[in-house]
Structure formats: structure tokens, C-alpha cells
Amino acid sequence: MTDILNQLGLCVEFGKINQASPYPPTMKGQPGASELTKEILEKGANPQDILNTALVPAMNRVGNKFTEGKIFVPQMLLSAKAMNESMKFLKPYFLSGEIKRKGVFIIGTVAGDLHDIGKNLVGMMVEGAGWEVVDLGVDVSAEKYIQALDEHPGAVCGMSALLTTTMSNMHPMITTIREKHPNTKIIVGGAPLNAQFAAEIGADAYGRDPQDDINWLNSIAS
Amino acid sequence: MNTWIKQIMDSPTRVAIPIMTHPGIEESGKKVFDAVTDGEVHFQAIKAVSDTFNTAACTVIMDLTVEAQAFGCSIRMPEHEIPNVIGRLIYDQETTENLEVPSLSTARVPEYLKANRLAVENIKNKPILSGCIGPFSLAGRLYDMSEIMVSIYIEPDVIQTLLEKCTKFLISYCQELKAIGTAGVVIAEPAAGLLSDEDCRQYSSVYVKQIVEAVQDDTFTVILHNCGNTGQCTPAMIETGAAALHFGNAVDMEATLKACPNDILVMGNIDPVGILKQATSDKVYEETTKLLEKTKLYRNFVLSSGCDMPPGVPMANIKAFYQALNDFNSK
Numbered sequence: 001m002t003d004i005l006n007q008l009g010l011c012v013e014f015g016k017i018n019q020a021s022p023y024p025p026t027m028k029g030q031p032g033a034s035e036l037t038k039e040i041l042e043k044g045a046n047p048q049d050i051l052n053t054a055l056v057p058a059m060n061r062v063g064n065k066f067t068e069g070k071i072f073v074p075q076m077l078l079s080a081k082a083m084n085e086s087m088k089f090l091k092p093y094f095l096s097g098e099i100k101r102k103g104v105f106i107i108g109t110v111a112g113d114l115h116d117i118g119k120n121l122v123g124m125m126v127e128g129a130g131w132e133v134v135d136l137g138v139d140v141s142a143e144k145y146i147q148a149l150d151e152h153p154g155a156v157c158g159m160s161a162l163l164t165t166t167m168s169n170m171h172p173m174i175t176t177i178r179e180k181h182p183n184t185k186i187i188v189g190g191a192p193l194n195a196q197f198a199a200e201i202g203a204d205a206y207g208r209d210p211q212d213d214i215n216w217l218n219s220i221a222s
Numbered sequence: 223m224n225t226w227i228k229q230i231m232d233s234p235t236r237v238a239i240p241i242m243t244h245p246g247i248e249e250s251g252k253k254v255f256d257a258v259t260d261g262e263v264h265f266q267a268i269k270a271v272s273d274t275f276n277t278a279a280c281t282v283i284m285d286l287t288v289e290a291q292a293f294g295c296s297i298r299m300p301e302h303e304i305p306n307v308i309g310r311l312i313y314d315q316e317t318t319e320n321l322e323v324p325s326l327s328t329a330r331v332p333e334y335l336k337a338n339r340l341a342v343e344n345i346k347n348k349p350i351l352s353g354c355i356g357p358f359s360l361a362g363r364l365y366d367m368s369e370i371m372v373s374i375y376i377e378p379d380v381i382q383t384l385l386e387k388c389t390k391f392l393i394s395y396c397q398e399l400k401a402i403g404t405a406g407v408v409i410a411e412p413a414a415g416l417l418s419d420e421d422c423r424q425y426s427s428v429y430v431k432q433i434v435e436a437v438q439d440d441t442f443t444v445i446l447h448n449c450g451n452t453g454q455c456t457p458a459m460i461e462t463g464a465a466a467l468h469f470g471n472a473v474d475m476e477a478t479l480k481a482c483p484n485d486i487l488v489m490g491n492i493d494p495v496g497i498l499k500q501a502t503s504d505k506v507y508e509e510t511t512k513l514l515e516k517t518k519l520y521r522n523f524v525l526s527s528g529c530d531m532p533p534g535v536p537m538a539n540i541k542a543f544y545q546a547l548n549d550f551n552s553k
Contacts, residue, residue: 015375022376023376024375071418072418074371077371078372114306117416121368163304164534165300197500
């Protein structure tokens, strides 16, 4: 079983989605995350072990390689897609409560902003780190965050902005969200932001890259 | 060597070409929406910047939706910011193959050509640098940026077909800008900065090079802008043959100058948001001076913003940027 779990971890780390995928060329024709997850579950593996010993460590390696400049956005997205393939098989165990996650992370691109590549990357990486991710999409109002928080009390929120004009929407949104859910932890990110701006608008943290978000989320979950 | 570039390299003083039109839009009392939809308003903004600041060349609005809209993308146009592409135009091999390369009379392209034409006709003391999007960044807007990042590995043939169509349009656009009489074009290719050097070569540089070969000569310069590059794909940018490279604030400019040949212009890279928009004018002065000092041994360096200066940059900060340049040149 350990061998297959290790192989699944490698599939996720190197973005091998399924057997049909031509990427990476060195694993062409081999089973991918999809086939291996199915096989492991059929052999009776504990779903929590699949998450904790294969997927989370693999995505952690991916996040670190990205931070170190060893891989780039395409490779990271392919890893996230491979992880998502595996997660499809684990979904029933999440719903039944058999697999425990670290918490709920509500993510969106702020009101007025339609850019989503950074938000998507963070969402997928955070999910791979063992969190349940609720993706509200782009152009998300404070009211949508509040609605999601009503459904997931205690969840942590993430906000992304790419434009200098829309990053200014973050402050009023944070204020509005905290009027209804005063203890909500919020992390912000996006190309034009920095830690100083995050502090000024009342965010709890600034995520420079996905791994930065994960490190902060894990620090508040523990 | 290109005449304009030779003039800059021979100049006894450092020159600045920040990419900015928004201060001109604001100076004219207009909205961004007005400028991106009306060539006359756009031109007035270019002229206002030229009249107000000692910029060594005029630049146009860095609006990376004009070309995507011409291809058929839906666009959302806010009043006070540049437009955004909505949704996805291309999904697969079939939609890629059926995609038609638009003419230059489509959507807002005529208004952008008009702005360039008016600038050439009415601003005689400075070169006019046009602008367009780069091929990979355009393809990403048509195909969805997240999806294209994955599809370069899963469906490379589809993406290459799409890139060929994007490049065909961009060559025709740049040829028209050259015919109008502008001195060059700033090709904005930020999405390629999210790729490795190898992927940047394969999915951006190869196509940018085709544009360079089609339009660049002694009278017309291609300036390749890539503010997504954190340093990893500078070799790929050099490989395009563009006579000038423009960098964002994510790179170390001194290291970048060392990495670039000394016969091409290297431009950059004051942080347009964290410094120019958000910092105090004292900080702008300090950072600009620091950059000028670090780069003083390089004749091919041009002081610039790291990207298009966003709306709402305080006038005092732009003045501090130029004051730092003037003080540096007065030494």
C-alpha cells in the first residue's frame, strides 16, 4: 500500500492527472492520480491516510518548489488538477465526515475584479493542504462572503485583487464582513498588494504566494 | 543600431520614459472609460502627459483588452479603470480552428489607431511609442488564462494554432502603427512571465520574434514589456530580438542589466503601485535615486515605471520621480 501511496504522491507532485494525460512526458502511459486513487480505495486504504500521507505532502512539496522558483504556474496548476482528480474519489468520505479537514476557507476575487488565476491557484493549493475550500468566484461582494460565513461559521476568508482600483474595495468589504461576523480571520493577496497595505485595511495576513497562505492558515488551525 | 536607441545611448544624461497616460486622463478631466473608447480623448491624455512631464517619449494606454475584444471577447468597461475581458472565447481545437483573425476595423481598434495618428500628427518634439498586447497574453485572454497554462502541456498543438492566429493579427496591427508613423511599439506580454524560461521561449518568444522581424528596423523599435518576469525568463525575452526590453519591479535591475546585451535598451522598474501610487513623495524620490545610482554605469538603461502607471498616482509622486532624475543628471 505504501508504494501506491508514494506513487500517488509523485503523480500529484509532477502533475500526472490520469493515464491519458501526456504530461509529464516521463510518466506517459502510466496510471495517474485518478487511476491510483481508485485502486488504493478498492484495496481498502483509509481515505484519511490518502489525504494525509500522499496528497497533502505532495502539494506541500509543490508549494515549496513554486516559492523557490523551481516550478512555475503551469506546473503548479497541473499538480492541482491531479490532486483534484484524486479528491473526486475522496468526496464521499468528506461528506460523511470520515475524513477530517483542517477548516473551511472561503475564497473569492473582490467586488469589481474579474481576474481569477491567482485566486484559483490559492484555492487549489489550500485544498491540497487539507482545507475545505468554498470558491465564491470573481467579482464577489461582501454580502456573498457573509452568506458563505452564515453557512460555514468560523470559516477563514481569502480575498484576491489584481487591480489597483479594486484593491481599494477590500477595506470596506472587510469592515462589512466583520460587522456581521466580527471574529472572522481574513487573508488578502494579489499582485498590487503588500503586507503594509494588508495591515492598513485590517486584514489578518498578507499572502505573497499560495504557500504563504497555507503556512498562515496552518498556523491558525493548529 | 536603431537611430532612436543610439540617441538615448549617446545621451550625456539619463532619460526617463515611464509608461503613463492615466495622469493625462485625470489632467484632462476625463474618465478611463472615455479614453479607452474615444481616440481623441486618448490622444488628449497622451498630449497632457507630454506637455506636463519631461518624458523622453510618449506612451499610450496599456489596455490589454483591445485586441481580445476585436477577436470577439466580451468586455466589461468600468468608468475609472481599464476594461476587463469576461468569460472565455475559445474552448478547444474546433473553436480554435474556427477562430477568425479580425480586421483592424473591428471593435475599438480604430479608436486606438486614431489616438496614435493624432499623437504623431500633433506631438512633434517626442517620439510616440504605440502599444499592443503580446501573443501569449492575448491567447490567454481568448482561451482563459488558467486553462492556457495547463493546455500548453496537454494540448500544445491547439495552443500553437491559437498563437499563430494571435500573432498574425498583432503583426498586422503593428504594421499599421508603423505606417502611421509611430517610433515603436511596447508589446505587453505579462502572462509569459508566469512561465519557465523554456516555456516562455516556446509559447511567447517564438511569436514575438515574428512580430519583431516584421516591423523592427532603424525607424521602428519593438519594446518588449514583461512585468510578470521575476528574472527567470530574461534570456527568453532577449531571444526575441526586440531592441528594447522593459521590466517590472519583480526583477533586480542591476542583475538584469548584467544579463542583457549592452546594445539593447533595458527599461524599468519603479514599483507603480507600492511606490508610485502608495508611497510618500519622499520615498518615491529615495527609490528613484537608488535605482539611478545602481544603474549609473549602464548607458543602455532607461528609467521607467515597472508597468503602466495606474489611475490615482499622486502628482507629487510623479514630480518626485522626475526631481530625482533631474538631481541625478545635475551631478
